[in-house]
Amino acid sequence: MRILLALGMLCLTMTVTAQKKIMQHEDKALWNRIRNVNISNSGDHMLYALEKGEKDQTLKLLSIKGEELLSYNRSKGGQFSYDSNYAVFAINAWKDSIREMKRRKVKKKDLPKDTLMIYDIKSKSLQKIPNVKSYKMPEKWSGIVAYMLEAPQPPKKDTTKTKEADSVKTKKKKLKKVSKDNGFHLVIRNLETGVEDTLKYVHRYAIAKEGRHLVYATSGVVDSLGGGVYHYDVDKSAKTQLLSSHHKTKYPQLGISESGKRIGFVIDADSTKSLIKTPQLYAWNQGDSTANMIVDSKDNASKLLVSGDQNLQFSKNEDRLFFGLRTTPIVQDTTLLDEEIVNVEVWTYDEPRLYTVQELDAKNDKKKAYLTLYDFNKKQMIPIADTTYDRARYGDEGNSTYAIVGNVTPYQLQSQWTAQLPMDMHRVDLNTGERQQLGTKIYGGSSLSPKGKYLYGYSRKDSTWFTYNLQTLKYTALTKGKQFYNELHDYPDDPYSYGSAGWTEDDDRFLIYDRFDIWAFDPDTGASENLTNGRASQLRYRYLKLDRDERSIPKGDTWMLSTFNEANKHGGFASYHPKKKTLKTLIAGPYVYERPWLAQQDKKERLLFTRQSFTEFPNLWSTTTSFKSPKQITDANPQQSDYNWGTAEMIEWVSLDGKPLKGMLIKPENFDPNKQYPMIVNFYEKSSDRLYRHRLPSYGRSTINYPFYASRGYVIFNPDVSYRDGYPGESAFNCVIPGVTALIDKGFIDKDNIGVQGHSWGGYQIAYLVTKTDIFKAAESGAPVPNMISAYGGIRWWTGLSRQFQYEHTQSRIGGTPWEYPQRYVENSPIFNIDKINTPLLIMHNDADGHVPWYQGIEFFVSLRRLGKPSWFLNYNGEPHWPLKWQNRIDFNIRMAQFFDYYLKGEPKPVWMERGVPALEKGINQGYDYVEGDKD
Numbered sequence: 001m002r003i004l005l006a007l008g009m010l011c012l013t014m015t016v017t018a019q020k021k022i023m024q025h026e027d028k029a030l031w032n033r034i035r036n037v038n039i040s041n042s043g044d045h046m047l048y049a050l051e052k053g054e055k056d057q058t059l060k061l062l063s064i065k066g067e068e069l070l071s072y073n074r075s076k077g078g079q080f081s082y083d084s085n086y087a088v089f090a091i092n093a094w095k096d097s098i099r100e101m102k103r104r105k106v107k108k109k110d111l112p113k114d115t116l117m118i119y120d121i122k123s124k125s126l127q128k129i130p131n132v133k134s135y136k137m138p139e140k141w142s143g144i145v146a147y148m149l150e151a152p153q154p155p156k157k158d159t160t161k162t163k164e165a166d167s168v169k170t171k172k173k174k175l176k177k178v179s180k181d182n183g184f185h186l187v188i189r190n191l192e193t194g195v196e197d198t199l200k201y202v203h204r205y206a207i208a209k210e211g212r213h214l215v216y217a218t219s220g221v222v223d224s225l226g227g228g229v230y231h232y233d234v235d236k237s238a239k240t241q242l243l244s245s246h247h248k249t250k251y252p253q254l255g256i257s258e259s260g261k262r263i264g265f266v267i268d269a270d271s272t273k274s275l276i277k278t279p280q281l282y283a284w285n286q287g288d289s290t291a292n293m294i295v296d297s298k299d300n301a302s303k304l305l306v307s308g309d310q311n312l313q314f315s316k317n318e319d320r321l322f323f324g325l326r327t328t329p330i331v332q333d334t335t336l337l338d339e340e341i342v343n344v345e346v347w348t349y350d351e352p353r354l355y356t357v358q359e360l361d362a363k364n365d366k367k368k369a370y371l372t373l374y375d376f377n378k379k380q381m382i383p384i385a386d387t388t389y390d391r392a393r394y395g396d397e398g399n400s401t402y403a404i405v406g407n408v409t410p411y412q413l414q415s416q417w418t419a420q421l422p423m424d425m426h427r428v429d430l431n432t433g434e435r436q437q438l439g440t441k442i443y444g445g446s447s448l449s450p451k452g453k454y455l456y457g458y459s460r461k462d463s464t465w466f467t468y469n470l471q472t473l474k475y476t477a478l479t480k481g482k483q484f485y486n487e488l489h490d491y492p493d494d495p496y497s498y499g500s501a502g503w504t505e506d507d508d509r510f511l512i513y514d515r516f517d518i519w520a521f522d523p524d525t526g527a528s529e530n531l532t533n534g535r536a537s538q539l540r541y542r543y544l545k546l547d548r549d550e551r552s553i554p555k556g557d558t559w560m561l562s563t564f565n566e567a568n569k570h571g572g573f574a575s576y577h578p579k580k581k582t583l584k585t586l587i588a589g590p591y592v593y594e595r596p597w598l599a600q601q602d603k604k605e606r607l608l609f610t611r612q613s614f615t616e617f618p619n620l621w622s623t624t625t626s627f628k629s630p631k632q633i634t635d636a637n638p639q640q641s642d643y644n645w646g647t648a649e650m651i652e653w654v655s656l657d658g659k660p661l662k663g664m665l666i667k668p669e670n671f672d673p674n675k676q677y678p679m680i681v682n683f684y685e686k687s688s689d690r691l692y693r694h695r696l697p698s699y700g701r702s703t704i705n706y707p708f709y710a711s712r713g714y715v716i717f718n719p720d721v722s723y724r725d726g727y728p729g730e731s732a733f734n735c736v737i738p739g740v741t742a743l744i745d746k747g748f749i750d751k752d753n754i755g756v757q758g759h760s761w762g763g764y765q766i767a768y769l770v771t772k773t774d775i776f777k778a779a780e781s782g783a784p785v786p787n788m789i790s791a792y793g794g795i796r797w798w799t800g801l802s803r804q805f806q807y808e809h810t811q812s813r814i815g816g817t818p819w820e821y822p823q824r825y826v827e828n829s830p831i832f833n834i835d836k837i838n839t840p841l842l843i844m845h846n847d848a849d850g851h852v853p854w855y856q857g858i859e860f861f862v863s864l865r866r867l868g869k870p871s872w873f874l875n876y877n878g879e880p881h882w883p884l885k886w887q888n889r890i891d892f893n894i895r896m897a898q899f900f901d902y903y904l905k906g907e908p909k910p911v912w913m914e915r916g917v918p919a920l921e922k923g924i925n926q927g928y929d930y931v932e933g934d935k936d
Contacts, residue, residue, distance in 0.1 A: 020644040020669070023711035025894055027643070028697040029053040032636040034610075034620065036077055037595075040084035043602030045069070045121060047078045047087060048620065050636060053699075054886045056095050061087050061119065064606055064622050066633035070119055070126075082211075083142035084601075086191050087119040090132065113150040118191070127194070133184060138211025140258075144234055145191060146207060146214065148184045183219045188234065197237050199230070206256045213260025215242075217251035229254070229265050229291065231284065242284045242291035243267070255312025255321070261286040262376070264312045264321045279306040281323055283374070294374050295381055300325065302383065307369035315398025319376050320430070322398060324369025327387065352412035356800035371403075373430060382433040389426055395452020397551070402470045403428045404438070404455055406446060417817075419493070419805035420460060427455075427470055438468055439475075449507040450551045454523050456510060460485075460494035465512055467523040478521045478528070484514050488686075492725040492808070492815035501543035504578075505552045516540045518561070518576075531576060532561070532583060540564040541574065546598035546607070555579070560596065560625065563588060569650065569691040573609075573627060586627040592692045594618065598625070608633075612694040614648035614666070614706075637696075645669045646710030650691050653742040655722065656734040662688040663719035663739055668710045671748075678753040678904040679715040680704055681740060681776070684762045686720040699889040701882035702759035702782050702844075704896065712897075713905070717743060721765070726821065728813045729768035729828045736765075737773060753777055753904040757896070759844075760784075760852060760881065761811055764830075767860060770841065771833035778903035780842040780896055783852045783881055786860040787831040789818055791853065798850025798880070834863045840870035842899045844892060846879040872899070872913060894928060 021027070035057060038047040044064055049057040059075030062068050070087070078089035092098075093112035101111060116129040135147035186202040189195070199205075205216035214232040228244040229251060242263065253266040263284040278297035284290070297305040302325065310324025347355040358365075370385040371392040385392040389405035406423035415421045425438040425445065438455065445457035445466065455468040463485040465478045489495035501511035501518055509520040516534040518541050521527070532541040543553065544560045553559065555578050563572040563585070572588030573596070587593065590613060597608040605625040612618035617637050623630035651665045664687060668677070682704050695706045706716050719739040723731040744751045754775060758766045759782030767784040770776060785791045794803045807814045807825075818825045826832055841864060845857025857873065864871040874895065876883040883889050901907035912927030921927075 021642050021711075022713075023643050023697060023708050025699075025708075025890070025897070028699055028705070028708065028893075029055075030637075030639055031696045031698065033696065034618070034634065034636055037597055037608065037620065038079055039064075039597045039599050039606075039608050040080040041082060041599060041601040042084035043599030043604060043606035044084060045080070045087070046597075046608060046620070046622075046633075047080065047089075048634070049075055049078065054095070059089055060634075061121075062633060064633075066622070066631065069121070069124065072117065075117075076114065079137065081137060081142045081145075081191060082140060085121055085142065086145075087121060088135065088137060088145055089117050089119075090114045090135070091117055116145075116147050118145065118189075129187075129189075136207055138207050139209045141211025143190060143192070143211055145189050146186060146205065147189070148186050148202065150184070186216060188214070188232065188237075199232065199239065201227075204251055204254050206254045208256045208260030209258040210260060213256060215254050215256045215263045215265065217254060217265065229263075229267075229282070231263060240289075243282060250308070252308030253310070253312050253323075255314060257314040257318040258316070259318065262314055262318050262321070263291070264314070264323070265291070266306055266308050266312070266323070268308050279308055281306045281321075281374070283321060283376070285376070294321075294379075295323070302386070303328070304370065307367070309367035310369035310371075313398065316396070317399050320398050321374045321376070322394070323372055323374065325372050325383070326367070326369045329366065350413065352409050354416060354795075354800060354802055356795050356797070358800075360800040373398075375431075382430065384428050384430070384433075389424075391423065391446070392428075393446065393448055394430065395448035395450065400448070400452025401430060402452060403430055404446075404448065404470075405435075406442075411441065415805075416802045417804040417808050419809050425455070427473070436473065438473070449503045449510070449523070451503075451507045453507040454510075456523070458497040458500075460496065463495055463497075465497065465500070465510075465521075467510065469524060474524065476524060476526050478510070478523075478526045479512065482514075484512060484519075487515050490723040490725075490813075491810055492813055493810060502545075502553050504555050507552075508555065511543065511553065513542065516566075518543060531578075531581070534563075538566040540566060541576075544573075544596060546596060547600065549600075558625070560586075562593070564689070566689075569689060571692065575625070587630070590692055591616070592618075592690075592694075613692045614694060615645060617694055617696070643707075644711045646707055646716075647671070648691055650688060651739075651743070653739050656738055657724075659722050659735070661720050661722065661735055661739065663717060664688055664691050665743070666706050666710050666716035666718075668713055668715070671715075673748050675748060676750040677713060677715045677748055678755070678900075679717055679740075679743065679749050680709060680900060680904070681717045681719070681736065681754065681756040682762075683719050683721060683736065683758060683765070684760075686722075687718045688720050699886070699893045701884060701889050701892070703762075704757050705893070708897075709900075712901075714900075715743075715749060723813055725813055725815045726824050727828070729765065729772075729830075731813075732765040733769060733772055736769065737775065740775060751775075755779060755900050755904050757900075758782065764812075767830040768828065770837050770839040771830045772836075774838050776839050778842075778900060779839050780844070780899065781860070782844045783849060783854075783857065784830075784843065784845070784860055785812075785852060785856050786829060786834070786863070787856060788812065788814065788825045788829045790859070791856055792818055792825070794853040794856075796851055797853075831859060831863060834860075834869075835867055837864065837867075837869055840903060842872050842874070842896065844874040844876075844883075846876045846881070846883065848878050849881050851881040872916075891926065894926075898928070 032050045032052050035049040035051050046062050049059050051057045056074045059072045059078050061070035074091045076090040080087055092114050113131045116132040116135055118127040131150045133148040133150040135145055137145050183201040183203040186199040186205055188197045201218045202216045207214050212234045217229050219227050229242045231240045231242055250268045251265050252268055255264040265282050266279055268279045280293050281295035282291040283294045295306055304325035307324035307326040313322045345355055372384055373382050384403050385405050389407045391406040392403055394400050394403040404425055405428055406425045408421050408423045411422050422441045422443045424440045425442050427436045427438055443459040443461045445455055447456055458465050464480045467476045485495040485497055498513040503510055510523050512519050517530050517532045520529045520531055534541050542562045544562055546560055559576045561574045561576055563574050570588055570590050571593045573586040573593055575584045575586055591611045594610050599606050608620050608622055610618035619632055619634040621630045621632050646666050646669055649665050650662055652662050655661055697707050719736050721732050721735045743749045755778040756766050756776045757780040763781040763784035766779050766781045767786050770779050792807050796803055806812050808816055814824050843857055843861050845854045847854050861873040876888045883892050898910045902909050908930035911929050914931045917927050
């Protein structure tokens with residue numbers, strides 16, 4: 001009888017959806033994503049990659065009108081040359097073939113290497129260069145591409161005859177010893193002519209932004225081959241040795257100025273044959289025959305060493321070289337045996353950083369460097385940061401008069417529970433090194449305006465944006481007493497701001513967001529002007545940076561803004577002219593409009609953007625900045641029309657404590673209001689602003705896939721939750737349950753077949769809800785916290801941070817400690833009411849979870865098990881907060897769907913729910929099959 005009913009329902013479904021398919025798990029792998037979008041500077045062409053699940057990417061080269069010029073499988077990345085005449089990308093072997101090689105135990109060194117592809121757009125010719133390790137092109141010039149060959153090159157045999165010549169056997173032994181660190185061949189290819197020049201045994205290289213100069217370091221392999229640092233002149237195809245050194249010498253940092261007229265490098269010789277015992281900083285200026293040492297660690301008065309880990313950075317005007325100094329490394333006594341080394345962790349109560357944080361920071365702490373500059377005009381080293389004021393920032397691309405330095409150490413301990421980290425700050429004169437105190441315990445101030453005239457930030461402590469004029473040291477509270485903080489803030493903590501758009505040219509005005517609008521502030525007086533006036537229509541405006549090199553917002557050019565209507569959730573784009581003060585809507589509608597890519601040298605001002613909705617994939621569209629006649633130029637997933645999909649709409653209701661709320665409702669495409677549907681409630685905090693977001697079919701790592709479940713006849717409800725400090729569980733109940741009952745009252749929801757699903761914070765709220773209501777027939781709770789008392793004292797292992805701040809001030813919203821509010825911790829912890837749960841539960845919590853301690857999931861499950869409550873526990877070994885491995889994500893999706901199908905649709909019970917998967921069968925028998933006899 002059940003089979004006949006199922007067949008009847010299938011026929012009805014196929015009739016209503018005009019033979020559209022019902023999505024299966026394997027169908028999720030059919031959907032493409034668009035990756036690595038790039039528009040040429042000329043605006044004539046575009047690159048992007050299609051990626052299908054875990055399969056290989058396919059590179060697409062199209063004209064801006066959508067005409068396909070090139071399609072290539074197995075691609076990796078892709079970029080245009082600066083003049084837009086070439087497209088350069090890499091390819092490798094098929095992933096499936098590499099997987100088979102690994103199955104055959106092929107060694108990593110024998111796996112296929114990348115091939116560099118150079119496509120000439122004008123002639124439509126394609127050059128292939130095999131065995132390439134990496135490649136680079138200059139940012140502001142089109143003459144060359146530089147690429148490294150993958151396999152280390154063997155040294156040439158030394159045929160030099162000397163009295164001290166080794167025997168042939170000794171020579172071979174010597175060469176074998178150094179061959180593991182020979183470097184690679186670096187090839188400089190002229191894109192126009194195809195002429196190549198090969199630079200041998202290269203370890204490290206850098207290209208000037210303007211492209212005509214390179215710096216590279218070689219090992220030399222043996223001394224006779226000329227190891228050292230070289231300058232390469234692209235126009236002359238000529239190399240000049242800047243420094244000669246022993247083959248064991250290392251060059252951990254190379255830097256080159258934007259024009260290529262200055263070069264800097266750090267030398268670190270670890271050879272006993274070398275006279276250099278400590279790191280040194282060298283520099284070369286155009287016209288010099290060789291490089292000169294400018295900083296020697298052994299002569300540094302601060303006793304700090306030149307750092308090989310801090311990047312070298314030239315100022316924009318090329319008069320300064322920024323580098324790092326570091327303390328002498330702490331060295332392990334290598335004479336000790338393992339059994340002689342004491343392995344003990346000593347945790348101290350008043351250390352600024354918790355020991356677990358120190359452990360995770362240890363690698364970076366070993367490399368920690370303090371920012372310093374060398375002034376070429378003064379031929380002088382000027383310290384900026386030091387071991388106390390170790391955080392530094394300069395402005396105007398290194399040309400600024402001042403830098404700022406900060407010290408957070410006095411406040412690190414309290415940040416364990418406050419989740420805020422103020423700092424003491426000094427101003428440093430970059431011409432003299434002179435310091436001036438700015439203030440102590442400054443909250444939120446760590447940014448410099450583009451020209452470096454102002455320190456600015458947002459202080460959560462008093463909800464105020466502020467500036468410091470670094471010349472006059474004048475402090476200005478820009479938004480004191482004004483509402484530029486989150487109006488919907490519902491945490492027991494200081495509210496966050498809405499952010500800022502940036503600074504106009506010459507640091508003239510600072511643009512700050514409120515909930516809806518963009519305001520221009522005079523940084524010295526605090527005088528302000530509302531530029532957009534969107535509040536009355538609930539229209540939110542935000543500035544869009546279209547020029548990738550833009551540092552300041554132009555005062556004379558038209559700005560592009562994104563728009564979002566909070567009432568109906570429509571998105572769009574607008575333009576604003578700062579001189580004319582005119583605001584114009586360019587495009588708007590029931591979509592999410594995103595990610596405009598503007599051609600950087602195109603007078604026609606052509607750009608790409610995406611448009612999406614629940615039913616529409618975010619394909620690429622082309623238009624101009626006027627948005628006249630936009631044209632869709634990609635169709636990444638045409639197969640979607642073959643499937644029963646879904647629709648999204650916004651619904652409204654009132655919470656039990658009288659708050660108006662919104663939420664998303666997803667219905668099957670073939671929805672019939674006269675039928676009753678099973679429903680799954682899925683939520684986190686507030687999601688209704690994402691009403692028009694497209695959701696691809698995918699093997700999600702932590703949540704139900706909306707189009708998959710809608711295709712299979714489920715209704716999905718995603719309600720917003722508004723929280724009250726100290727009562728997060730009760731808040732979830734007050735918001736979610738009346739939303740569910742309001743939908744039941746509409747008549748198309750089967751009240752006896754409602755499920756609920758969520759992860760992490762969502763998982764906690766579900767654990768709480770099922771202790772208070774039996775309205776849900778089944779629930780999946782991922783990475784939940786059933787016990788806020790034990791969780792409060794835990795560690796977030798990915799960061800090493802204590803979890804205390806989360807309960808006192810952020811998401812868990814208790815508002816204080818367990819000794820201040822013990823009853824709140826008890827009332828909000830499901831563990832104390834587990835005996836009241838009557839809802840079958842599927843729990844997923846992995847043993848490498850770095851966010852929520854996985855023993856929380858265990859506490860939940862073993863308590864349910866103790867009470868004989870129907871429950872199942874999934875632990876994906878070695879996985880973090882959610883399963884990341886492809887096979888584990890597929891498994892989780894299958895099990896969750898089978899769980900809900902069994903309880904909410906009356907589908908057969910899978911074997912894994914009937915008897916589990918015994919430890920002896922782990923990884924062998926998954927138990928997906930249905931229990932024998934349950935299909936009848």
